[in-house]
Amino acid sequence: MSRAEDLWERLVRAALRRERIGTDALGRPVSGIAGNVPSSLANNRDIDAILRAADEIQDEDPNVSRILCEHAYSLAQNLDPNSEGRGVLQFKTGLMSVIKQKLAKREGGVIDRSQDIARLQEFYKLYREKNNVDKLREEEMKLRESSVVSGNLGELERKTVTRKKVFATLKILGSVLEQLAKEIPEELRSVIEADAALTEDLIAYNIIPFDGQTTTNAIVALPEVQAAVSALKYFHGLPNLPEDFPVPATRSADMLDFLQFVFGFQKDNVYNQREHIVHLLANEQSQLGIPDEIEPKLDEAAVQKVFLKSLENYINWCSYLCIQPVWSNLEAVGKEKMLLFVSLYFLIWGEASNIRFLPECLCYIFHNMVREMDEILRRPVAQPANSCNSVNGVSFLDQVITPLYVVVAAEAVNNNNGQAPHSAWRNYDDFNEYFWSLHCFELSWPWRQSSPFFQKPPPRTKYLLKTAGSKRCGKTSFVEHRTFLHLYHSFHRLWIFLVMMFQGLAIIAFNEQHFGEKMYREILSLGPTFVVMKFFESTFLYCAICYCVKN
Template sequence: MGTEANWERLVRAALRRERLGAGAHGQPVSGIAGNVPSSLANNLHIDEILRAADEILEEDANVSRILCEHAYSLAQNLDPNSEGRGVLQFKTGLMSVIKQKLAKREGGAIDRSQDIARLQEFYKRYREKNKVDELCEDEMKLRESGVFSGNLGELERKTLKRKKVFATLKVLGTVVEDLTREISPDQAERLISEEMKRVMQADAAMSEDVVPYNIIPLDAPSLTNVITSFPEVKAAVSSLKYYRGLPKLPDDFFIPAARKPDMLDLLQYVFGFQKDNVSNQREHIILLLANAQSRLGSISGNDPKLDEGAVHIVFSKCLDNYIKWCGYLPLRPVWNNLESGGKEKKLLYICLYFLIWGEASNIRFLPECLCYIFHHMARELEEILRGQIAEPANSCKSESGVSFLDQVISPLYDVIAAEAANNDNGQAAHSAWRNYDDFNEYFWSLQCFQLGWPWRLGSPFFLKPVRRAKVCTCW
């Protein structure tokens, strides 16, 4: 009730300001940024758009209106029936803001091409006003000079300004990109020049505060995080780069401007791993390699190189269970002669294993099943590496696209979940349902290869149990 009451007060306040024509301090405000309901799955993006709309309202009310309208459209698409908690109140408040505070005419047709043109024009003016090209340079000079040591407030002010400006630019660029999908490709090409696209992409890459990362900012340049300057980290990043001999990625495969293509980009394209999983595992692997290198000894130079020993340490640890699994079955590992492939091939296998693990969900409780999956995906990868152009793996392809999660993990998860739901809350006899150990034990014999690759979903292994009827005991 507390949340609903807050939303009711918000809407009433918005309507009251609508009648008065000003905010509490006499300034036009939207009064709704930061109050996006958590029930909207994309609430963070909507909130960013509304914050940008607040930021630029005094500079250009029309552009602010366009942003608010787009935020409303996103909310409408995410929850068209306003079923989520607080969504109806949020939409009501936002629409009142759009109608009154931003002077949207009732029943007026929305001309997307005109909106895109306005956004682009404002984008250019905003860049010029805030001297975007000088922002990073000034901050870097201040850091390198050491002058800021006696005036940390000046450095903080410059840093905050840069982050705010680039965050606003990123929102403007994202909304332009979204709106172009609502018009024909020919119109979009006429409205947005290639030069403008490059400028927006470069600006977006500079938004380090809106590009999530855990420890190492790899997808955006950082002026504040010194970890990227450590030689071990530099060497680890360099070791994963796209080396000669790897199949070429499609031209439209997106790579952030702040970094170069690497092995994980190839694996993401081939197997359809999720973007955030790839980002997380990229950091994870780089830290593992850097830590292994630091234990072997320090490295130096302008272009530090990772020792073979550091790669072998990480490789041996992460694939130790797979090697033991192959020895037990017995089965020859996917590599014939690993030493002939060098550290690049070892790194590819490391990346593949961690990407599998990152999306395996509860299948992580079936370690030998992960060995089976890795074995077949590594074999698929070997075939793809023989080509000049990267191709999606057959095991992860479907009519709707390429997805490791959907095609490999979900079938396993679904049958395990069905068995767990049929265990009578843990009271059923062990012989009446399959638990994690039962599933995993299946992969301790060569019989598991009857499941094939891609999965033979008609196999008895994937059969879901008939739901057990619950017995009601009445006293």
């Protein structure tokens, strides 16, 4: 190879390396094919991870890198055979170009793809040996536990990053190997499973890693956290989940898994609210000052405090409407049932989107979903809730929140960017005030979407919102009509003061400041002036109310 070709090869390798890192020569972010997997591919996370692993091992074994790229291409092809998704055709073309470049660099002609699985298995073993996987984690733990950690944080960070990178690559190699190979030697399979068990901190989490066992996270070792996690576990009164319901092998099923299956809550929402509830319970438990036990248990006082704080608005809503809450007697509600109610309420809130601005609407949803859940609890096996079930599957977001969001969004469009009259559209307060009366139960459960409450307004209407002769539900309480007379109505006390002050000062001025009997009689005329102005104010208010009721 000539010197020019050697320099060109080095330049290309440097550019590819910077592209993998994500920055160019000036430190600005750039993106390669591994970072441009189209969002329309449902399994884009796996494809992206495979391509990143292929870039990582390109210098070590280009042939294995080619195998990973071809597997990523086959995944993309299976997910979208006709390249109908946005950016899928460009992605496939670019990926195929990369594969052809890898093939062109090979010497020796045709590739025997029948040996790909054997190459992948052999590379897995060599990669483990080269990176000394068996000692990699032990060295990191020793360094973390040693007394010199505080003075050697750079070395600790370097080893942690190295370990995560190695185990992430091994995880991808093992996953691809399991998908391609019909049979894997038992010895290699046990090694792959052992390596996969050490990748728990590669799973994304916020503060508490629920879906992976960890030895480096100190929070999970706190007794109050352990007690809170244990309290959320599946209890005897819950129906059995179907066998095909996915639960991570690193933890057992809990009541949030039950709610996810029944009502179709989103996976990430369930994960976030599980952590949220654990933090709330752990905080209350820690404030009680209970001595540590061998098996930490959550105190009922902590559960009751979280329950009352979380459902305070629902309790007040039931009291305002003079209806019975979903429990007949609060003292008879057990700890597990309280946690189930709290979990359901937070899952509703977490997925409510803009409907969170309608707190009493959330109370209505919670009230009906608990009643629906009580019927499911009587069955031996959990069943999807009718209110969230459809031909497309079980989804709380699609069946409960979306109908509300659509009508709220349609009304928001009607406000003409804030310039439309207050009476021309329903805002958040109008929607929420609808649930301040027993009329809200006319919406039934599941939603009766033929109700006037769900009727959308004509787009960009310039007319006032009239309920008479219309199927739509109008304003629920006070309707403000903007007129110039509001300038008087809003400051009527000031106008009365100014008029009476002007009259009094004029009387004093025209009497040339002679305080006699005549001036006192004229000053008494301020009384009739006040009565006339108050009568005018009352008449204006009466006319305004009649106009609002009429419209």
